[in-house]
Amino acid sequence: MNLSLLIRQNRVFFITYLLLLLVVGGLMLTYTKEQLIRFVNDFNSPPGDALFPYLTYLGDGGFVVVVGVLLLVLNRRAGWLVLVSFAISGLISLFLKLVVFPERLRPLRYFEHSNWEYHVIKDLHINEYNSFPSGHTTSAFALFAMLAFLWRHKAWGWTCVLLAAIAGYSRVYLFQHFVEDTFAGSLLGTITSIGVYLVYQKRFGNPPVLG
Structure with a gap:
């Protein structure tokens, strides 16, 4: 199977993913990263404050591992595809964070001396360094892209993009990342899953089908 197929x-x-990239990419070209995060931060609400600390776990490494292990029980090959994609994308994300872009500050540190009265959720732990790219967003898109490729019901592929996008948006809402961090994370996770899927198909034959 090649990429076009x-x-x-x-x-x-x-x-659906292309539309998401075009919308977010257009916003990034139109506005600065400071303007974008201010818009998201100003759009806070009590329901959002209650929900997003939990929705962000859609991109948490522990969640992805649990999904992968459950799939190992149900479909061993599918489980390994999810876990391998997660591991590779996660390692690349860590390398970019710690080696290539170690100076990238997260919003809390970036706006430390700003007069802007930003909103943060009470008692929420917020990181300050290694902002680029977003690891949670990378993991979310690696997971849900792979699930979309394996899922028999292709018409529901948009739900995988939606769930991954919610994880990415949550990182900006929670003041953990800038929009550009999540944009890059989505590309990294998706491209990794595409690569893992195609390499598996070339070496071992047709990947498993879920559903």
Whole structure:
């Protein structure tokens, strides 16, 4: 299977993801990263404060591992595909954070001396360094992209993009990352899953099908 065939078979996923990239990319070209995070931060609400600390776990490494282990029980090959994609994308994300972009400050430290009265959720632990890219967003897109590729019901591919996007948005809402961090994380996670899927298909034959 080549890339073009994978895209055709998962066109709902890829069309939805492309629209997401175009919208977010357009916003990034139009506004500064400071303006974008101010907009998200100013759009806070009590329901958002209650929900997003939990929704952000859609991209948590522990959650992805649990999903992968459960899949190992149900479908061993599918579980390994999820876990391998998560591991590779996670290692690349860590390398970028710690080696390539170690100076990238997270919003809390970035706006430390600003007069802007930003909103943060009470008692929420917020990191200060190694902002780029967003690890949670990387993991979320690696997981849900792979699930979309393996899922029999291709028409539901948009739900995988939506769930991953919620994880990415939560990182900005929680003041953990800038929009550009999540944008890059989504690309890293998705591209990694595409690569893992295609390499598996080339070496071992057709990947498993879920559902």
